[in-house]
Amino acid sequence: MKFSPIFYLFLFTLLFNCQKKESNNDLVFRYNESNIIGSLDPAFSRNVGETWLANQLFNGLVQTDDSLNILPCIAKNWSISENGLTYTFNLRNDIYFHKSPLFGNDSTRTVTAEDFVYSFNRLKDKSIASPGSWVLNKVNDFKALNDTIFEINLKTRFPAFLGLMTMKYCSVVPHEVVDHYGNEFRSHPIGTGPFSFKRWEENIKLVLRRNKAYFEYDKNGEQLPYLEAVSITFLPDKQSEFLQFAQGKLDFLNSLDASYKDEILTAKGELRPNYAKDVNMLRGPYLNTEYLGFYLDADIPEIQSETLRKAVNYGFDRTKMMIYLRNGVGVPAQGGMIPKGLPGYKTDIGFSYQPEKAKQLVEQFRKETNIQNPEITISTTSNYLNFCEYIQRELGKIGILVNVDVLPSATLRDARNNGKLGLFRASWVADYLDAENYLSLFYSKTFSPNGSNYTHFKSTAFDSLYNASFAINDIEKRKALYTQMDSLVMQQAPIVPLYYDEVIRFTQKGVSGLGINPVNQLDLRTVKKN
Known part of the structure; x- marks a missing residue:
């Protein structure tokens, strides 16, 4: 018999509140890798x-x-x-x-x-x-x-x-x-x-x-x-993993899965009262930028138009998106590509929610191109379908018809790398601890398919600053340069930053010394169990 998710949520709550937890007061730290x-x-x-x-x-x-x-x-x-x-x-x-x-x-x-x-x-x-x-x-x-x-x-x-x-x-x-x-x-x-x-x-x-x-x-x-x-x-199943944690059989739960996010967190991202007395929650910046990317070499007027790309950026409420779809976990991306937590990040170089300005830009696009019904297609994987459908509804209100094309991960990755998608959902997690890692996505000598510049953004001014950054050891000077480079990118809007991710961890109350860091590394050296 296959049970519904509602049944599991009921079972989770019942077990968490009514069953005496298994005693884990030893020196063994238990977690699950799904x-x-x-x-x-x-x-x-x-x-x-x-x-x-x-x-x-x-x-x-x-x-x-x-x-x-x-x-x-x-x-x-x-x-x-x-x-x-x-x-x-x-x-x-x-x-x-x-x-x-x-x-x-x-x-x-x-x-x-x-x-x-x-x-x-x-x-x-x-x-x-x-x-x-x-x-x-x-x-x-x-x-x-x-x-x-x-x-x-x-x-x-x-x-x-x-x-x-x-x-x-x-x-x-x-x-x-x-x-x-x-x-x-x-x-x-x-x-x-x-x-x-x-x-x-x-x-x-x-x-x-x-x-x-x-x-x-x-x-x-x-x-x-x-x-x-x-x-x-x-255990590969996230619901089973959560059940083990609720029973006290696991000391640690990493990330927030859709199968239990509403059970453990409020819409504002706070622990629900029935968990707060037994569970600790840790939250902090994660060096991961979720975004939509425009392939600027696509022979599509809507993609090539800086005016329409900016309309897309202004046209939906990122804060509301995070509340409804992520229970407030994550930072709405109103900066550029550099995520919160890295030197160079700045909040005011990107786009805020301005629906009237977005409508004006759509009207400007119509006049510039004589295309009265602008239309774009977002290619995504099933994991991010809800985000793309949200953007689809919101952009429809400002006059942009949005289609959503769901592809397998490998297919999307291959098509993105080879310039076959006009607008694609993507993310970039830091490989190393420097904003250059993110800015390399816009350097003209790293065009895909051989490099990571998937948008084919090109700017002589950006390239000049990018090359100059390698000669600067002073982090404060590099930070200012990185912010300037990120701002240059956003002025042409080749991407639509969605949100900067957060690390979120849950532990049993008896666990102490487990930290949190922007690269989501697990460090158990200083962990204790009471």
Whole structure:
């Protein structure tokens, strides 16, 4: 028998309020991963779930805190040459790999600079085919000067390079273990992280154990992590995941799924009273911009018209959209492409809801083109159909006929990359911690299909500022330049920013120390359970 979503919501509430929760007052942190985990090898940590696991098992040269400051990790400090091309990392000499019989009688050994040479060469190896190989595209060479000094030389200045080094692709791995297991290192990971690998029943359960030789300590001198173990299940159904959380069988719930958002949150994004007494909610900026993109080379008058593109931007209420469709989770996008949380973000360079101005622009388009009934088609996936239908209704009120074409994700991505869609829904999540990552979508030398400029936006003034930004190390000066570049883009309206996403997390009241950060990384080092 198939039950309706209403039945599940009733069941959730009943269980949450009437059933005594399972006791989890131990040192095991439990969460569910609803997506398939293909590998525990950091060189293949391409999605959120795999990155979360790599963050527990592995370390790199540097790391970030919850405010995205770049901090030491295996490298205790570093220096950058005056020309910005040479990065010299001084490594700690007290960091050990997790124990493995492959290390011999001692079962472990210290990390050296040669381990980073091996790990980076592996990342570049075309036969390995790591999806993270691109992070070294700007690197000319790297070498170990001795056991504790690792040097990287760039092809050209790139101030955001340290941000790239925080990515889990750049984790250090031991050659003895990787060479022994080959491709099967995916299920036999050995790293240096706060937790070590214990057991993995694929698509069923994964268990990590506390690394008793971990090198980091809290401000009081207590060794991290506090937890003894991490247990991950792999229920694919979000309703089942929520039910497990409601019963107290999971300590943590990530994101807000449509199947339970109205059950746990009010329309204003607040916890409903029947959950507030037992659940903590964490919210903060997420470096993800959701938007519509115009393909400016499309032979469609409505797409080519800056006037009509601006009418679309002015023509719908983003704040109301977020309340009705996201329960207030997310920031209505009235700035540009740079999301809230990154230097360069500014709220007043974009478009607010101005329906009368939008109608005037539609009338101006009619006069300019003699097209009396402007019509556009938004291509989207089913996950965002409700957003596109909302925009469809709102733009109809200002005189624009909107069609919505729902495509499979792979089909939409291929058609977008090859310029076959006039107007498409897309998103951009930060690959690294610099606004240049977002602005690269508008650089004229990165036109799709080979690059990420899907709109084929082109501006000599923008390109000049973009190139100039690489020579500026001062973040405040780059911030001003990034805002100026973002403003130049929005003046021509090649995109319709919809919203800047938010990270939202729910934990049981007994969980403390779980932070939140704009890249939605999961850090369990300082988590405690009462």
